[in-house]
Amino acid sequence: MPEATIESLDHEGRGVARHEGKTIFVEGALPQERVFFSSYRRKPNYELATASRILTSSALRVEPRCRHFGVCGGCSMQHLDAPGQAAAKQRVLEDAFRHLARLRPEVVYPAMLGPAWGYRSRARLSVRLVPKKGGVLVGFHEKRSSYIADMDSCEVLPPSVSALLPLLRRLVGALSIPDRLPQIEVAVGDAVTVLVLRILQALTPADEALLRTFAEAHGIQFWLQPSGPESAQPFHPPDAPPLGYALPDFGLRLQFRPNEFTQVNHGINRMLLRRAMHLLQPRPGERIGDLFCGLGNFTLPIARSGAVAFGVEGSQALVRRAEENAALNGLTDSTTFAVANLFEATPEILAGWGRLEKWLLDPPREGAIELVKAIGMDGPRRIVYVSCNPATLARDAAVLVQDKGYRLCGAGIANMFPQTSHVESIALFERQ
Numbered sequence: 001m002p003e004a005t006i007e008s009l010d011h012e013g014r015g016v017a018r019h020e021g022k023t024i025f026v027e028g029a030l031p032q033e034r035v036f037f038s039s040y041r042r043k044p045n046y047e048l049a050t051a052s053r054i055l056t057s058s059a060l061r062v063e064p065r066c067r068h069f070g071v072c073g074g075c076s077m078q079h080l081d082a083p084g085q086a087a088a089k090q091r092v093l094e095d096a097f098r099h100l101a102r103l104r105p106e107v108v109y110p111a112m113l114g115p116a117w118g119y120r121s122r123a124r125l126s127v128r129l130v131p132k133k134g135g136v137l138v139g140f141h142e143k144r145s146s147y148i149a150d151m152d153s154c155e156v157l158p159p160s161v162s163a164l165l166p167l168l169r170r171l172v173g174a175l176s177i178p179d180r181l182p183q184i185e186v187a188v189g190d191a192v193t194v195l196v197l198r199i200l201q202a203l204t205p206a207d208e209a210l211l212r213t214f215a216e217a218h219g220i221q222f223w224l225q226p227s228g229p230e231s232a233q234p235f236h237p238p239d240a241p242p243l244g245y246a247l248p249d250f251g252l253r254l255q256f257r258p259n260e261f262t263q264v265n266h267g268i269n270r271m272l273l274r275r276a277m278h279l280l281q282p283r284p285g286e287r288i289g290d291l292f293c294g295l296g297n298f299t300l301p302i303a304r305s306g307a308v309a310f311g312v313e314g315s316q317a318l319v320r321r322a323e324e325n326a327a328l329n330g331l332t333d334s335t336t337f338a339v340a341n342l343f344e345a346t347p348e349i350l351a352g353w354g355r356l357e358k359w360l361l362d363p364p365r366e367g368a369i370e371l372v373k374a375i376g377m378d379g380p381r382r383i384v385y386v387s388c389n390p391a392t393l394a395r396d397a398a399v400l401v402q403d404k405g406y407r408l409c410g411a412g413i414a415n416m417f418p419q420t421s422h423v424e425s426i427a428l429f430e431r432q
Contacts (some may be wrong), residue, residue: 001036001052009088011096011390012077013421015051021180026051027143028070030058030080040144052152059163060084065117065155072141072149075419082418086111086311089413089423096182096390097411101398108338109412112275114267118420120156121188121245122264125165128174136173138184140229154421160190164218168195171214177201185225185232186259189243190266194258196223196232229259230317250304254325256295260318268416272386272426273301279428280384280409284309289356289380290364291342291371296335298386302360303334303357310356320379321327345371350379358382367392372399379404385431388416390423400429406432 004017006029009320015029017037020122023046035058043046050217054061054135060204064070064078066373077085090111097103126148127138141152152166172178177199184194203211209221221240225232234240244255245266256262263269276298278364282288284306290299293311303326313319319337326335340349343366359380365388387393400406406429416424 001038003034003036003055005036005107006033011421011423013046013080013088014048016043016113017154019047021114023044024049026080027076030061030084032056033058033061036240042401053328058060059387066153068139068153069152071142072151072154073138073143073145074149074154075164076421077181078155078419080130081111082116082415085418086113086413086415089415089421090171092421092423093390093393093413093425094412095396096394100391100394101401103394103408105400105411107410109275109410109426111412111415112268112271114265114271114415114418116164117155118158119265119267121158121186121266122262123161124159125168125184125186127181127184129173136178136382138168138172155312156322158193161186161188161193164195164220165240167214167218168237173211175207176204177207185258187217187243187256187262189241189256190245191241192242192243194223194240195220196225196258197235198225200226200315202226208310223258225259232259233255247268247273250277250301252300252304252329253296254295255328257320260321261294263416265348265416268424270295272416272424273298274383275414275426276360276386277301280360280382282358286357287355288358288360288363289353290360291368292361293322294318294335294362296325298360298362299335299337300325300329300331303331304334307334309335311335311338311351312353313337314339314341314343315403342368345374347374347376350376351373355426356380360386362386363392365389365392368401369398371395372396372404373402375400379431381431385427385429387425388422390425393425393427395430397427404429405432 003021008016017024028051035051035196036053037049038052039047039049052107062081071077137148142149142208155164180201182200187194222235224235283304286307288307290311293313299309299311409428411427414424
C-alpha cells in the first residue's frame, strides 16, 4: 500500500500529497501526517484517495464526535480541531485571492467562530425505503454516493432535531406512502421547528392522524409540500407561531417560510451582521444598496443604523417577504425594494436605481460578476462583499481592483458551517 506525507489541505478539506509525480488528494488526512492511502479514482495527473492508516498523526487531529463520520457525506473535517478548521478556511480564501486574482487583502480579519456543534438550523434530509436496511432511512447521503447514510443522530443538527431522526424513520415507515416521501426539509426558528414533508401521493386520514400525534408529542409543526416549493403549506398544528429569528444587536426580528433562504447558523449570522455594519458604516442621510437582499437580513440592520436602505432581489416572493419584515420592524419609511435579475445587470439598470453611496453584496455561489462589471465612475465608494464561494469572490475582486479602481482593504472568514469545508467570508473594497 503506498504512503505519502501530506503537505496541505485543499478547498474540500482533503490532504494534498505528491507521490510518483502525481498530486494525491487524500480524504481523512491532515498536513504533516504520514499516511498509507488507498486510491479510488486515478487520472493521469492526480488521484483521489482515502487515508487507510495514519502513520504519523498531526497535533491538530481530534477524535470525530459523530459515529457516522466517514460514512455520512454531511461533514468532512471532524478530525481537525476548531482552530485548525478556521486556519484551513482562511488559507483557502487567501489562496483564492492570490492564485485567481493576484491580490492580497491589506488586512486579514479575525475569523468569526461560534459553536462547533448543534448549529445547523436548516437542513434537507433525504428519505428512502430500504427493506434490506430494515425499513426507512432518514438522513444525509453517504460520501460519494446516492445512498442515504444509515444514521440515527447528527451532531451538527440542533439536539432536539437530531433526537427526532430515529423517530422520523419509524413515523414514515408507519405511513401508507413510505416510498412516496423522498425528502424532509428542516427549518428551526426561535419559537418553532418546522418539518416540511415532500409528498408525492396524498395522505390517508390515518396518515394525517399519525402526523398530528407526532407533532403534538414532539413540539414541532408539520408542513406538506405536494409539488414545487411554493406548494408547501402548514398542516399541523395550524396555529403554531411563525418561523423567525431575532437580531438583538439591532432590535430586529425577521420572519420567513421554511423554503425561503436564511443562513443556517444563527449565531454566526449575528456576528457576520455586526462585522458587516462595522465595515459598511451606515450613516444617516446615506442611501445604501443591499444587492441580493433576500428577506432583508442585511437591509433592515442598514436601515436601523439610520441610512436609507435599497434592497434588490431577483425573487418577487422574497421581496414581498422583505417588505413584510420591514413593516414588522417599523422600517417601511427607511427601506425600498426592487425586483431585478442581478445576474443580468447593466450600467443602465444601475443608473435606474439612482445614486447609492455604498453597497452590501451577498450573492449566491455564482457571485456577482455582471453586477461588478456594470459599475461606472459614479459607483459606490465602499462595497462590503459577503461570499459563500472564495473562487467567485476572487474573480469579482479582480474586476473591482484591476478594472474599477477599488482596493481590497480586508477580508476574513466566518465559520458558518463548522465540521465542513464550506468557506463563508466577508471582504471590504474601497474606491481609491
